[in-house]
Amino acid sequence: MxxxxxxxxxxxxxxxxxxxxxxxxxxxxxxxxxxxxxxxxxxxxxxxxxxxxxxxxxxxxxxxxxxxxxxxxxxxxxxxxxxxxxxxxxxxxxxxxxxxxxxxxxxxxxxxxxxxxxxxxxxxxxxxxxxxxxxxxxxxxxxxxxxxxxxxxxxxxxxxxxxxxxxxxxxxxxxxxxRRMPREQVVQVIPAFHPVWANAEVDDIAYADVHAGHGNFRAWAKITAHTLTALTRLEREVPDREILQWVFSRLGGRRD
Known part of the structure; x- marks a missing residue:
């Protein structure tokens, strides 16, 4: 309660x-x-x-x-x-x-x-x-x-x-x-959801949704948390496919 x-x-x-x-x-x-x-x-x-x-x-x-x-x-x-x-x-x-x-x-x-x-x-x-x-x-x-x-x-x-x-x-x-967000909504909403996605490529956001996000906010929160960790460790600012591949490895997603 x-x-x-x-x-x-x-x-x-x-x-x-x-x-x-x-x-x-x-x-x-x-x-x-x-x-x-x-x-x-x-x-x-x-x-x-x-x-x-x-x-x-x-x-x-x-x-x-x-x-x-x-x-x-x-x-x-x-x-x-x-x-x-x-x-x-x-x-x-x-x-x-x-x-x-x-x-x-x-x-x-x-x-x-x-x-x-x-x-x-x-x-x-x-x-x-x-x-x-x-x-x-x-x-x-x-x-x-x-x-x-x-x-x-x-x-x-x-x-x-x-x-x-x-x-x-x-x-x-x-x-x-x-219901799950359709992909066209994901690429509009996620950059506003967290600053880490503000400068990410639209195609990379769509890529992350296909392989791990699936239009689900809880899944995107996990993706975001792991992405922040990766960027800090690699001293980078904007997530890309390399970062996302590392994130997928932690989430059990595909790496292709």
Whole structure:
């Protein structure tokens, strides 16, 4: 669990990559527009797609602009139970006292807190949630007193997982899928993503994407980190095919 205001913007980038910038991709701009509508409507949203495509970064960056003081982010790395979610929300919302022992009392407490003022609850890695967990989220959102928007963010199978829960999926206001960047977008975005690529040849950026990047921001963060290491060791400034070949050797990519 992470309180929103405790998250440094640099932590949004994979590896905390120094010098990395948030790039205004089509997906990021769509996320910002969609979240603005969801927050205003106090609705639910599902952001889904394969790992490393920038889902969490886009949601974080957008909500910092739209509703930074109202956002509470929860995240799970394994399959949580409703009890886990209740306790994580108890901590994230700064509830006082001891957590209630009874689920009914616990839910009443959470709803009382969530009725105090507008809030945006972001549930990352939502593909791990069970039917009972989704029912808890729906129960909190359905209560007329609560004043919340809920954003589910999850991996490639998150869409299928939520769609299997019709009581919840019917309440999702916006569905947004993240996909790999096409190559023509990569060569435009990557020079703005990190200064190391600003003076690189377009053909070399495309070459790196073909062999290792594959339109995936997380992969590009790794490429960039290794490229910075190579340039420092060789006392060079601009990446070229020789540098990229060395990078590929570390990533397990092809060397042709």
């Amino acid at each position: 992470t309180g929103w205001l405790d998250v440094d913007e640099r932590d949004d980038h994979y590896l905390g990559l120094a010098g990395a910038n948030i790039s205004a991709t089509e997906a990021l701009l769509s996320t910002r527009d969609n979240l603005a509508d969801v927050v205003e409507a106090r609705a639910m949203m599902c952001v889904h797609g394969d790992a490393g495509l920038g889902k969490t970064l886009s949601v974080n960056a957008s909500l910092r602009t739209l509703a930074a003081e109202d956002v509470y982010r929860v995240q799970f790395r394994a399959r949580p139970t409703p009890r886990d979610i209740r306790h994580v929300l108890f901590d994230a919302l700064g509830c006082s006292g001891r957590p209630p022992a009874s689920p009914i009392e616990f839910d009443t407490l959470l709803k009382d807190v969530l009725a105090e003022r507008p809030r945006v609850l972001v549930c990352d890695e939502a593909q791990w949630l069970s039917r009972e967990c989704f029912e808890l989220w729906r129960h909190l959102w359905d209560d007329r007193r609560t004043d919340i928007a809920i954003v589910f963010v999850g991996g490639g199978d998150c869409y299928q997982v939520l769609r299997r829960e019709p009581m919840l999926s019917s309440r999702v206001y916006v569905w947004q899928e993240f």
